[in-house]
Amino acid sequence: MNLSKSVYALLLSAILLIPGAVLSAQSLGSRIDSLILTTFKDKNGPGGVFMVAQKGRVIYHNAFGKANLELDVNMTSDNVFQIGSMTKQFTAVAILMLEQQGKLNVQDPVSRFIPDYPGGDKITLHHLLTHTSGIKDFTAMKTLADIAQKEMTPEMMVNFFKNEPVDFVPGEKFAYNNSGYLLLGYIIELVSGQTYRDFIQQHIFDKAGMQHSRYASDREVIRKRAGGYHLKSSGYVNKTLISFSVPFASGALMSTTEDMLKWQQALNQHLLLNPEETAKAFRTYQLNNGETFTYGYGWHIKTLNGTPDREHGGSVFGFKSMGIYIPSEDIYVVGFSNCDCNSPTKVTTDIAALVLATLKKR
Known part of the structure; x- marks a missing residue:
C-alpha cells in the first residue's frame, strides 16, 4: 500500500522548491494513507483507489485491498x-x-x-x-x-x-x-x-x-x-x-x-x-x-472549509x-471503492481538506 518512490520523489522535489513548506512528501502521503485506512481497514477485502492531483500533476496515488x-x-x-x-x-x-x-x-x-x-x-x-x-x-x-x-x-x-x-x-x-x-x-x-x-x-x-x-x-x-x-x-x-x-x-x-x-x-x-x-x-x-x-x-457546487469546490x-x-x-x-481528489460497504465520500472530502490546509500553510 506504499506510494511509489517516483511519486514521492516528484512531490518532495516540488515541495522543497516552495519556501516555508511545512510537510514533506513522505508525511503527506502517510497522513493520506491514515485517512483512507480509517474506512478501508480490511486488506483482504474489497478495496479502493485514491488519487490527488494539483495543477494536473499527480501528487498521491495509491490502491488498497x-x-x-x-x-x-x-x-x-x-x-x-x-x-x-x-x-x-x-x-x-x-x-x-x-x-x-x-x-x-x-x-x-x-x-x-x-x-x-x-x-x-x-x-x-x-x-x-x-x-x-x-x-x-x-x-x-x-x-x-x-x-x-x-x-x-x-x-x-x-x-x-x-x-x-x-x-x-x-x-x-x-x-x-x-x-x-x-x-x-x-x-x-x-x-x-x-x-x-x-x-x-x-x-x-x-x-x-x-x-x-x-x-x-x-x-x-x-x-x-x-x-x-x-x-x-x-x-x-x-x-x-x-x-x-x-x-x-x-x-x-x-x-x-x-x-x-x-x-x-x-x-x-x-x-x-x-x-x-x-x-x-x-x-x-x-x-x-x-x-x-x-x-x-x-x-x-459547494464549499470545503470556506473554499469553493465542485463535487459529485x-x-x-x-x-x-x-x-x-x-x-x-x-x-483534484478522486476515490473509488469496489464494495458499496465502503464509501469514499468522507475519505475523499477529508483528503481534499488536508491537502487544501497544507497548501494554505505555505
Whole structure:
C-alpha cells in the first residue's frame, strides 16, 4: 500500500522548491494513507483507489485491498471501476456540447424532443440538468425490480416512468433525480443520431484521451476491471447484477482514477466546451421563488472549509465513487471503492481538506 518512490520523489522535489513548506512528501502521503485506512481497514477485502492531483500533476496515488476476492488479486491504481452517478457529469457536458453546436438549447422544453411527454411543454432541459423537474425518480419506484435485469431501450425506460404523478411543479424544488438524467441521455440520442454510448465514447472519452473509460458491461472482457461486492452478515458476496440499460445516462459509465484526471484537465483546458458553456455547468441557479440551490449541471457546487469546490459522488451495486475539484488551488481528489460497504465520500472530502490546509500553510 506504499506510494511509489517516483511519486514521492516528484512531490518532495516540488515541495522543497516552495519556501516555508511545512510537510514533506513522505508525511503527506502517510497522513493520506491514515485517512483512507480509517474506512478501508480490511486488506483482504474489497478495496479502493485514491488519487490527488494539483495543477494536473499527480501528487498521491495509491490502491488498497483486493480487486478480486475469488482470485486473490490485489487492487492496483489502474483498475477500472463503475462510477455510478459520476456519469451525470458526462451526460451534462454532452448536452452542453450539443448546445455549443447549435443543436439544442438548455431552455428548450422536453416536448421539443419527445412531443408526447406528459407536461413536457413546461419541463426544460435546464430543469432536468439541475434536478428541479419534479418528475418521478425511477429508482424510487417499487416496480423497478421488475425491469432491473431486462435489456431496456432508452425509450422503454422513459415510458417506464413518464406517466407517474409528478412530485412538484418544475422549478419549485431541488430533488436529486435519476430520471432527469436518463431523459437527457435519450435526448442526446435523438438529437445527435448516435447512441449515448457512442456519443460519449467518440466526443468525450476519445477526445480527452480517456483510454480506459467506457460504457459498462458485465459480459464484455474489460482489462483491469475491479470486481464489485456487497457485505452481508455472512461475509462478502458478488454484486447484484443489473442491466446497465436501466441506469443508462444517469449511472452506467466506467473509468479509472487516471482517466478522471484527464477528464478534469479536458474541462479546465476547454478541450470539450468553450468558456461560456463551461461556466453554465459550474454555477448555481435559482428556484422559482428566487432561492439559490447548490447544484449546477452535473456537479454539486459547494464549499470545503470556506473554499469553493465542485463535487459529485456515485453509487451503483457493488461500487461507490467520489470526486472533488477545488478551482482556486487546481486540486483534484478522486476515490473509488469496489464494495458499496465502503464509501469514499468522507475519505475523499477529508483528503481534499488536508491537502487544501497544507497548501494554505505555505
